[in-house]
Amino acid sequence: MNAQTADTPVKAELRDGVLVVTIDNPPVNALGVDVRRGLSAAIERADDDSSVQAVLIVGAGRNFIGGADIREFGKLPMPPALPDVCNRIEACAKPVVAAIHGAALGGGLEVALAAHYRLAVAGAKLGLPEVTLGLLPGAGGTQRAPRLIGAAAALDLILSGRHIGAEEARQLGLVDRVGASGDALADGIAHVHELLAARAPVRRTRDAAGLADRRASRAAIEAAREQTAKKSRGLFSPLKIVDAVQAALELPFDDGLRHERQLFLQCIDSPQRAGLVHAFFAEREVLKAPETRTAKPRAIASVGVIGGGTMGAGIAVAALDAGLPVTMIERDDASLARGRAHVEKVYDAQIVKGRMTPEAKAAVMNRWTGSTSYDAIAHVDVAIEAVFEDLDVKKAVFAELDRVCKPGAVLATNTSYLDIDAIAASVARPADVIGLHFFSPANLMKLLEVVVPAKVSADVVATAFDFAKKLRKVPVRAGVCDGFIGNRVLAVYRTAADHMMEDGASPYQIDRAVREFGFPMGPFQVIDLAGGDIGWAARKRRAATRDPAARYVQIADRLCERGWFGQKTGRGFYLYADGARSGTPDPEVEAIVEAERERAGVAPREFTDDEIIRRYMAAMINEGANVVHEGIALRPLDVDVAFLYGYGFPRHRGGPMKYADSVGLAKVLADIREFAKEDPRFWRPSPLLVDLVERGADFASLNHAA
Template identity: 45%
Template sequence: MTEINSVTTLTRDGDVAIVTLNSPPVNALSANVRDGLYEGFKQAIDSDAKAIVLICEGRTFIAGADITEFGGAMKGASLPDVQAMMENSPKPVVAAIHGTALGGGLEVALCAHYRVAVPSARLGLPEVNLGLLPGAGGTQRLPRIAGVEKALEMVTSGRHAPAKEALAMGLVDELVEEGKLKDGAVAFARKLVAENKPLVKVRENNAKLEEAKGKPEIFAEFRKKNARKFRGFLAPEYNIRCIEAAVNSNSFEEGLAVERKLFMELMTGPQSAAQRYYFFAERTAQKIPDVPDDTPTRPVKKVGVLGAGTMGGGIAMNFLNVGIPVTIVELKQDALDRGLATIRKNYERSRGAVPEQTEQRMSLLTGSLSMDDFADCDLIIEAVFERMDIKKDVFAKLDGIAKPGAILATNTSYLNIDEIASATKRPQDVIGLHFFSPANVMKLLEVIRADHTAKDVIATSMKLAKQIGKVAVLAGVCPGFIGNRMLSQRQREANKLVLEGAMPWDIDRVLYDFGFPMGPFAMSDLAGLDIGWVKENSKGETLRDVLCEMDRRGQKTGAGFYDYDENRTAKPSPVTEKIIQDFRAKKGINARTISDEEILERCIYPMINEGAKILEEGKAIRPSDIDVVWVNGYGWPVYRGGPMHYGDFVGPDKVLAKMKEFQGAMGDDFKPAALLEKLVAEGKKFSDLKA
């Protein structure tokens, strides 16, 4: 065995040289890995071996680039150097794939003359998820091997293709038995030598490109079909252009030059910076300084959910999906029956629904009318009406029913959890688990730490969130926690802007163009304007009151802020416009013209400012946690990183100047956070704050 460097070795199996890479955890293409591969292949080529196998130790083949190197100066052998060494080898090179061959890993494998894989392997080019495109020939080689349509779908979705599918599309030449990858790859290499098989260079294979030449409709149709999904993102479009270049260029090198140019544009642009930032933000959110990774957790083998409404039912589904039995309790039989029927219907309607799977999940669900049936549950989640007296009554009862060590969780979106916990004799077992609606779909889970919450309860909740496929963020107790507290700033300004002269559809358009899936008024119509509205208490004091009194309660009644046709397509409403004009006249307000720029600043900057207050109060651990909440729970466009990252992008000094300007003109709703003032005074950004 020859040790090439700390991560690469060169060994022999008879006449086959084996270059082995071992750089935990995922064999990412760091400078050390690239140097090892380059030198390893060089020595293998110079030896008397007849073929070369590239294989990786650990749980995976090369799973991509080393993201931490992005944007820095490149050291050591470049990736194209390694690829050229492989591709131009006078001896057949076989890539042996297990785990995942992703991004740069697949781009390396595509420079081998042949590829073998175990059936559990997956291959893909997921760079689009970081706002990038494959920058080492991936967009030029993939369509040559898999065809244009398949390549378009893979590079714009970042999807990982299973080995069997990769074999069908020609991405892999042979599947070998699990656990016997090295033997299978060596045998395959020997066969190539024995049969004198050609050294296949993917870059020279133009047959599948020729099929797409002179057919621009392939690209036009693909863009049209995915327009909604790609809206606002640059990377999918740039990936498409690279594959167009593969088809239309006169040579591989010409296409490669287009790929390189567009890659650098994305790499140095704000969208990829935001998406790479977010990639790390989501992983960092799991780290809680005073709750280390090795904190013991409590076993959760059975869950209780109080309330079988939309929220309770959705919460229950999360646990059923991963095989955890759930007891769901309602006060009345009809409400329980309705809740159980809705859960079944949700399973039956879900994409790819399998009757056996629905039955298996429903078999884990027990309906009950008695909270006493929570006695053997390890975790009980309350999802009842959002009123403090009701919540405290429920927790006092649970305190007498739940077994010692059971976690008592509230799904409140706003209320003080310390006060809720005070209704029990075990405040250390009480935590907030704020699911977002629909709870079986939305990825965000705000985990709310109260004053007395035990560390093992926090650790258990964070671990459980991951188990049920949620992205968890820890928050402290304050009205609205992180997400809704910041949302209230936007809502307030949106409503004020309407009174001052903007129309709801103007505000919605500006926020939609910024990248949100919908604006605040379209969102209100979707949710229902009568949520929390009590007819008996209505005095027509707000626009919402007036609309609800006219039975304009949103999409469900065919009219709210907007008018809706039978397909629920929204159009600006002359009725609403007249209501707003009358409302302004009644309040003595003279409408003024409001620019799109003011709408955006008034809606977004107070949110950033509120985020600063949340940080200075210690209710969020770090700015990036706030961004994870907003991307996952409220549709903040990931290519803008989140409100705090956006604050850094705009510049905290500019945000502060605007807040002061608005404060002078419109009052203390815009009072700058002390932390924002401090950052600007010190010439720092939110990203400089450390947990």
């Protein structure tokens, strides 16, 4: 028998003929090297010990096995490799049962698939989410899952990366039963004894018949290949997943495993994997703002929202969806009725899609109240203004909040650009004032910029991060400046796009190149979606302070002067016939562009798609570096997360700063200096970028410097 020390993460105990193998590796029972060794040793013991009749694998704590050990990411794996562990489990001569509670994800589910029988209890989460890290299941998941549940169901599970519950897993055939008591250990032991009493044989997943209908399996694989080519355009691992499942159909099991491993290693070597892993870690690191480490958040049990327009209604829905009661304030009854209608419209759409019942909507709306009197929010824990983007208007709202809100209430502004220090200075309690910059539609967009003015209390910042967690948002800490992190950088790379448009690239070529890079939309499509009038108002607001010597492209102004604000008016840079959501190129816009070139004295030239992206990304990276250099963003990764969640930056590239590292900062700086020969005022290299290149460092080196 194998001796065990008290601190081993895998404990094996013989109970009435059953070797109970318990994985105890907090916090999620990740598959680190010691867990892999412990599992292999336990199976060896089971085969060698005649008193062992069967094996039960369970997890201690809250999970079965949460997946790979993220501390081993990027390091050379130490033996035994997980595929070898899974093969050893499956080869065991005695029945092996996996009893699943909590998370059985990635390699955790692959361990369960290698067992001979599987049981899950209510609340279990099963999934193979490797695709979200640019990988595929590399320990037999693409070979065993299709044999167990068929090609179509396996491809859906692996390509989506989604988590499924115990009952859905039973219906698919991923597990054999759902435990009756909800206690994985008790249910698992009972199941093992049932199997022993019935003299149930060792039943290896490699021999399962889920792919027996070869015609249906082949059709499912080809359908998945076609859909994946469209949906996952430009992504590396999804089509490799389809290839791996095809190998499960066409090759003997051991050959299929070898092919899966080759494809897995190709994914490991892909730059996309590095970008996706960076995104994974950045999302966790971004939560570690200085204030969240030192201050305790205030309690939030109720929310006030001032303004019932698109943004205010979206914020209200986000809070309602988090289970919080919401009081909406509007200036008159008609505006309040429209605000309520905006909220109800979101839930009505959910009902139409079958995602919500009318009864559930009614229950949510019971938590919504509205008033035309600020006194109605005297009790709320956080008040969020979402009114017109005008400093005087917002100061007037804050005067009312200062008057009615209880001591200790958080007073938040949803401004996209304005000076929050000036807003805070206008009230008697600046320590309670913070920026909560939601992105539209606020109930769907995950990014929440937490904008930190000079006099805010640390516990208010911690409260904002805690509030973001309640709303299931990703918070990014930002300093006060015009546009904070995201919109400040956006203004610069959108200006670069305007310059290219005036210099000879059509808006449609620019949009196409940006989409091909991986963004869901190009910059001019985004303007049409958001409404061209919003940017027009901001440009007019800044006109008095704009550097008269700086280049200013007027094409967008010409469209706005005609009332062409985008989708909401039926035309902008694109034409939107009959309320269409996707536009078509507009010859009249191209004529306006040509006329503006002539007015500005620009001789148009051709741009390649590569040059468009080099300029677009250089502008984004350079201003991102300025934002970090000035302390508006804590670290480069904060810029990355803002762009991943607020601006559609392609996740597999990791964010603009990670992308810059992958290209090489010296190359980016060389591009900027080349572009500066045409326009030295616009293309000023960031001091941080210059410093990093001179030191041979990269943005990643700054990511733990907060």
